[in-house]
Amino acid sequence: MKNKTKKNTTTTTTYDNANSNNPWSTLINKGTTLTTFTTIALFVFLIRFLVSLYPYSGFNTPPKFGDFEAQRHWMEITINLPVRDWYKNGTFNDLSYWGLDYPPLTAYQSWVHGVFLRFFHPESVELFDSRGHESYLGKQLMRWTVISSDALIFFPAVLYFIIVHYNQTSRSRKTDLALHITMLLLNPCLILIDHGHFQYNCISLGFTVAAVAAILSEKDLVGSVFYCLALNHKQMSAYFAPAFFSHLFGKCLRRKHPLLEVTKLGLVVLGTFAAVWWPYLYSTQSFLEILSRLAPFERGIFEDYVANFWCATSIIIKWKRLFATGPLKLLSFSATIISCFPSMVQQIKSPSNKGFLYALLNCSLAFYLFSFQGWYYFLPSKSAS
Amino acid sequence: MGKEKLSFKELDDSSGPKTTLWWFFLLAACIKVLLFPSYRSTDFEVHRNWLALTHSLPLSQWYFDETSPWTLDYPPFFAYFEHFLSIFAHLVDPKIVHLQEGLNYSSNTVVYFQRFTVILSDLCLLYGVYRITRKLDSRKQKLIWSLVIWSPMLLIVDHVHFQYNGFLIGILLISLSYLEEGRDLLGGFVFAVLLCFKHLFAVAAPVYFIYLLRHYLVFASAFGPFFHLGQIQQVIQRLFPFGRGLCHAYWAPNFWVFYIMSDKGLAFILRKLGFNIQTPAASFTAGLVGDSSPFSVLPRITPSVTFIMVLLALSPCLFKAWKNPQPQKITRWISYAYTCGFLFGWHVHEKASLHFVIPLAFVAAQTPEDAKHYFLLSIVSCYSLFPLLFEAQEYPIKILLLLLHSILMWSGFSAQFYDSAETGVSTAHTKKKAGQFESKGSLSADVRNNGFVIGLIEKIYLVGLVVVEIWGQVLHPLLLGDKLAFLPLMLISVYCALGIMYSWIWQLRSIVKSH
Secondary structure, three states, X not given: OOOHHHHHHHHHHHHHHHHHHOOOHHHHHHOOHHHHHHHHHHHHHHHHHHHHOOOOOOOOOOOOOOHHHHHHHHHHHHHHOOHHHOOXXXXXXXXXXXXXXXXXXXXXXXXXXXXXXXXXXXXXXXXXXXXXXXXXXHHHHHHHHHHHHHHHHHHHHHHHHHHXXXXXXXXXXXXXXXXXXXXXXXXXXXXXXXXXHHOOHHHHHHHHHHHHHHHHOOOHHHHHHHHHHHHHHOHHHHHHHHHHHHHHHHHHXXXXXXXXXXXXXXXXXXXXXXXXXXXXXXXXXXXXXHHHHHOOOOOOOOOOOOOOHHHHHOOOOOHHHHOOHHHHHHHHHHHHHHHHHHHHHHHHHOOOHHHHHHHHHHHHHHHHHHOOOOOOOOOOOHHHO | OOHHHHHHHHHHHHOOHHHHHHHHHHHHHHHHHHOOOOOOOHHHHHHXXXXXXXXXXXXXXOOOOOOOOOOOOOOHHHHHHHHHHHHHHHHHOHHHHOOXXXXXXXXXXXXXXXXXXXHHHHHHHHHHHHHHHOOOOHHHHHHHHHHHHOXXXXXXXXXXHHOOHHHHHHHXXXXXXXXXXXXXXXXXXXXXXXXXXXXXXXXXXXXXXXXXXXXXXXXXXXXXXXXXOOOHHHHHHHHOOOOXXXXXXXXXXXXXXXXXXXXXXXXXXXXXXXXXXXXXXXXXXXXXXXXXXXXXXOOOOOHHHHHHHHHHHHHHHHHHHHHOOOHHHHHHHHHHHHHHHHHHOOOEOHHHHHHHHHHHHHHHOOOHHHHHHHHHHHHHHHHHOHHHOOOHHHHHHHHHHHHHHHHHHHHHHHHHHHHHHHOOOOHHHHHHHHHHOOOOOHHHHHHHHHOOOOOHHHHHHHHHHHHHHHHHHHHHHHHOOOOOOOHHHHHHHHHHHHHHHHHHHHHHHHHHHOO
16 A cells, blocks of 8 residues: 555646646546546446447347347236246246246346336237337337446446445545546446347346445445345356355454354345245245246357357367266366365455455356356456456 | 546557547547447438449439439539549449439448448548647647537537538638638638538638639639530539528528518417418428418518628628738638528528537637637537437437537536636645645636636526427427427527527627727
8 A cells, every 4th residue: 555645646746737638637636426427427328329229139030039039028028927927837928938037136127127118118018919029119118228227226336336445445546536437337348238239237237336335345234135136136146156255254254253243144145035036935836946947057068159268178178079968067167166266265264355356356257267158247346456 | 538538648648649639530430330320311312322323424414313302412522522432332332323223222331331431531520620720739639629529510410410511621621720821822722622512611702702812723623524514504503402492491590590480470460460461372491482472471581682691791700801811810700601601591401500610619719708609609509400310219319419518518618728717826726726626615616717607698598408408308298299399399490599699699799809
């Protein structure tokens, strides 16, 4: 850490420099964090709307279309069927056609957005008849649901993270702050996947970022709730689980009553899960049914285009030919655990904020590179260090 | 908005203004590429047809062809320009330049090709901007670049609606930069070239004519081939559409809006008083139908009336230019000329406001008063373009573009006139600065009092813009439904016309008062 006098001189010179050359010094230097954030957010929204102009995945490609149709189909199912039937194969719900395979929070979100679509454009979410629905208005409304999710969850979460982060570090240069906000909000992967391809990663990532921010500001219980929500929106958030677990566990061990702290965390986690899963807790069978839908083990070890370890090395080693699916699962599982391990041990032994951020990065990378069925990954906190 | 912060810090230290300028251009180009799939007006098909026409037909038939209703109605240089582009269009996709099969062709190839040519032709604007600002200090340069290169109006008109204004205004800026340097002959020559690209720029010709008298040679060379073929009359007929009405389909926010409004108002009052007033058969937009006047009470307006009005409005400026032709005033005068043309001209398009808003950006950084005027004018004229993009898809985009532009302007002007305000303040104040900049304390209040201030009337006017927009988008459909469907558009016209009239009076005053 720098000492205090040095910090003061750097800030003054930065300010003067910026003022002489930069016509936007007013915006960066005199504005509060909130005004800087709002201005950047406006620009970032512009980019999101611009990307939204382009076609979504599966545009005009029957019979199954793509992720856009999957999300629209979930809205159609959730607003037309009772909660208990959402995950069940039945006369009204053909699970082989984009059956729900995300946790319940996604289903609830689909319901909310479905109600929104039904209000403005009922044909786009009619049961059966709307399959493969494509229209100008339908596309606009669907794009708006993603952008509003971004605005309501991801953006506030990033603002929360920025405020927490800059209250803690000794750096207070406003240009850094602006740069940091821009990097987080203008992440091209997230914009392309959510607003071009069409998905709702902003929701689960938003909850994850909020969880990280809460934990950085010592509100571990709130952080756990946020992280459970992220997990319940998209199972991919589990990529971050080892980091959250080890950091929180390590912190509990350092408190006065470790056992009490762990119990408290456990209860909060269980409570959040119970609240989200409530409609399905009436029987173990229904619960297990959904659980089996969430795990995509029936797919292969990697999609042919995902840039992970298995895919990259398959040029030299033909994994799929050498091993059966069973041993392959075991292999990928152990590789993932081994690569997460150093961060976990470090966090349990001496939990620290900086270490926590690195652990998040390491674990998500480990899962992305080595896990069975690796998909895309995002590193919301990568620029923190 | 975000990106420049990223680039400034490194760029200022390591590289020159040219690199920074390229960054500005690149960021704008990114936005323009993202705009590829957005709404495009019939102007897109117009330009496609011109590509086909100049590619497939011999020069002698360019101004006679009527395969498509979108006949060639720009001067010869623009036709040559289209002919040049059509060579590449043919390589990309031969269907683009096919006279019959290409009609209303809308595949990705033609959209991407044509949109790309607009981005590329903006390099001319980039050069013009660079030429005219190269002697300024770094901060002023960046401020002006951000106003021109990231102009929301150019994005809306050129890259969504589809036209080549950036390129043409670039030529105007090059001409102005030569005049400012005192190289009159070159400046006049470039302006003549510009007129051969788009004759609508001719409104400023009287100012040029007074300022210098030596440019008709170029005219002869551009129109030469057509003289040779004895077609000059046909060319002139295509160029000047006096057959069209006084106003464009959507009324440009100019003086005639008030004229039409008072005609309607008077007719309404007189009818109430028992006079027998006929409802006119002709409309102002559709042109001169027979001999009937589109006005019920007030005298009819003919093209020559508008011509005289423009000249009258220009005369104080011409007088000043005659008495003392100062190079540093020329940009101001030319902008004023285009403002007059916009306000009093015949069949003015709302897009023509670009012709004075862009050049005025170079004046705006001179004094706080200029900045204040430009802030208002730029917002109003950008807002008056909103009806061009009427589809739901582009709605958030145009709003965000205008908002970001306003924030950039406000912040840029505040910083620009912060120093000039500060020079009078004691050094004790400066020392306080370091400790205070974290919070939005009394410092910023002081700055506002001395530097870039937006007055109360201006503030109220801008809030009124928001009200007009909310009325048109939300309240009108909610309260009146489909009744009086023309009202929101008319409100925008009238309200923006007020703003532009104010700008005209302000410019006139500043020209008359200056020495």
